[in-house]
Amino acid sequence: MEFDLKKRHCYWFHEISKIPRGSRNEKAVSDFVVQFAKDHGLQWHQDEVFNVTIDKPASKGYENASVLILQAHMDMVCEKTAGSHHDFLKDPLDLYTDGDLLKAKGTTLGADDGTGVAYMLAILEDETLPHPPLECIFTTMEEIGLLGAEKLKKEDIHGHRLISLDGGGEVVTAASSAGGCDVNLDIDLHMVTNSDPAYVLHVYGLQGGHSGGEIHKERGNANILAVRILEEAESAGIRINLVSLEGGTKDNAITREAEYVFTTAADPSGLLASVKKSAAAIKEELKISDPGFTADCTPVRMPEEHAGDSSSSALLDMIYLMPNGFQHKSLAIEGLTLTSLNLGIVHTEGNHVHMQTLIRSALESGVDNLLGILRKLSSILDISMEVVTRYPGWNYSQVSPMRDKYAKVAEAHGRKLEVSAGHGGLECSIFKGLDPAMDIITFGPVSRYIHTPEEELDLASFDRAYDLLKEIIALCKD
Known part of the structure; x- marks a missing residue:
């Protein structure tokens, strides 16, 4: 399958893959996101640890809807094969396709969480997508302890519902994570x-x-x-x-x-x-x-x-x-x-x-x-x-309107939403700590072998998940 750069989520993944973005080395990709906001006339804020927030006003008909937060982390785990000479401080990732899969030669791919970053950039520039007011938060240093998200301030977060794009499985959402x-x-x-x-x-x-x-x-x-x-x-x-x-x-x-x-x-x-x-x-x-x-x-x-x-x-x-x-x-x-x-x-x-x-x-x-x-x-x-x-931790809640919306979209495509929970740490827990009433789902395409040089992204899932995400966002009219 072709990695089609005419598709904007593919294009943006390709662009950020040119920028070294290991944990604690996110300034360049953070500045790239800021420049994107400037180029598109969007309001933005960059903090001292290079987290970036971009706000986009609601589309027509969604002016009275509550704010929806989209969130992903910009950093990636930097691992390479024994024979690789890749320098994660200066070299772009060498992307290639293997059948229906996207990989990087000799290194991690950074689909965790480059897919989420690419989705947000594509959504922010899409003027045809119906959506509520969007608050897109790009965080840093997630892979070494959620350190970027820990610097977020309650007063800087204006939404009470969140789609974390650091998920996976296409129709799988997390419902809990450990503090x-x-x-x-x-x-x-x-x-x-x-x-x-x-x-x-x-x-x-x-x-x-x-x-x-x-x-x-x-x-x-x-x-x-x-x-x-x-x-x-x-x-x-x-x-x-x-x-x-x-x-x-x-x-x-x-x-x-x-x-x-x-x-x-x-x-x-x-x-x-x-x-x-x-x-x-x-x-x-x-x-x-x-x-x-x-x-x-x-x-x-x-x-x-x-x-x-x-x-x-x-x-x-x-x-x-x-x-x-x-x-x-x-x-x-x-x-x-x-x-x-x-x-x-x-x-x-x-x-x-x-x-x-x-x-x-x-x-x-x-x-x-x-x-x-x-x-x-x-x-x-x-x-x-x-x-x-x-x-903090994110404890399971039986009531979640966002999870209901996700399930409705999955069902419309003949699929059933799978709800999972893990014992690892997620940035969702930071947002839950800042706002205990935050309604959260996680979302992402199918990828495998993350944090290893064998990491791979299912390209068909990357496309399908993007369409599903747009449908979930369109349902957020309340």
Whole structure:
């Protein structure tokens, strides 16, 4: 199928694909959108983080309709194949068609969320489309934590209904997303002279996965499992003194591998027997969800220092006792995780140990409860705790006039709207936090393998979805 640049949504996708727009590098594409507004005589505003809002007055017959917000993010995930020489700071994407699919040579395509940006530009320039007053919001830094949307101000948003164009599936809309909260936990270990043999506990072979999309699958977290093994050794009478802990690099990824170095004066055979016993029990527990789990304990060079009994126990106890993983499910939507948290990073530098956990919940009370538990534990164990970032959740609502309009358009084309909900974060939750009464749907064409160099956009769906979007907008006459 041809990628027809005579179609304006295709043309605008092609144009923005010429502009490097990785997260934190959106100024050029933001300025491009501003220039578009100037060229079309539309009112616009660009803020300090390069979010852009463009307003378009209602078409004839829609003057009394309420404002409709359209929204998409301008940034994209920048990933490339091992052999690619693409420079995401200066090179345009090299688009090509493969049958009915649009791809980029050796890189991510940026359909997430370039399709939404292209749709808005095409709609804003279309003088034939019937529509209510439009407030088109182009955000930045979505892919690294919804950072652009977090800078939006309530007084700058004038609509109370929203079509987020960061969706997909053509006739699929999200109805909920999790709020999030990053928490840092830190401790300075009190190091003392060591005279005991040292070992490294290596936990590996776990599947890991995204802490939003896979947390309900009960996969093992290497940080949590390593500490469990050491705590069970202590319960068997084996004194453990920590030296260093390493596990994970991202708080939104379930940790697949960890290496914890420690010392003990215990008989080696007793230590290894305890580790083996714990590992066998864990492997049985994970035989369905994470069958590759493995734990090895091997001698390493004796360090000059190890953590004293008090601080070593405090750190082990913190990780052992803190909640982690799947916590609660939604009773309104089948299969939806409501609340979770993930200890994604444990890192040691000198005597300082840094831990980072990510809390997710569609309910603010769910986040508050877990924060309360972590605060109590960290206070008891004298571990520093800091809430770094927090964004609200978008909880499911049974009543949604916008969702009804979407369903009506889908039905007119002989299709049924599919309502989904996820445990990841969406910019929708930011808008819901600014306006709890906001009526929201998500929308977008079919694309696959997002955030990878294999990303592809279904061109027929790209065309069909654009027509569906125009029909939904035309129904917004109230």
